[in-house]
Amino acid sequence: MVSVDPTIRIQRDDFDIQAEIDALTHGNPNIGAVVTFSGLCRDENGTLSALELEHYPGMAEAEIRRIALEAADRWPLNGMTVIHRVGKIQPGETIVLVITTSKHRQAAFDGAHFLMDFLKSSAPFWKREITRDGDPAGWVEAKDKDEEALKRWTSAGRT
Helix, strand or coil: CCCCCCEEEEECCCCCHHHHHHHHHCCCCCCCEEEEEEEECCCCCCCEEEEEEEECCCHHHHHHHHHHHHHHHHCCEEEEEEEEECEEECCCCEEEEEEEEECCHHHHHHHHHHHHHHHHHCCCEEEEEEECCCCEEEEECCCHHHHHHHHCCCCCCCC
16 A cells, blocks of 8 residues: 655645655654755757747646555655756756655655656657747657666556
């Protein structure tokens, strides 16, 4: 039975990574490991002006919550935060934050890795690159290597 209530947020504004860690860990003496992953917007060798992300409000949060609860069912996690930004994001800005906590490091690492593999390949976000000349370069598809990474977590009836 899952006893974790993950924090899931989709927002336009940036976030303070340390404040998010503090909020997740405050008052919990059972935490022995905190794993964080923050993803940044790359400039694609100087060709990218911005990355524009869209989502389907309500659906994206529900799907991320579903996968977070699956992570809590698979590993003994005692806390999770997933924040994903939408809107126009400039190179160097943070796009995503995943934090997992557990009594032991391996569960926290595995849970964070699982969540990121899902977010990268299957979460309901649409990404469009904006080039330096201001033209939309088209919608970005999930890469084959991202799909392959997700497959290692797939088992009958999951994800």
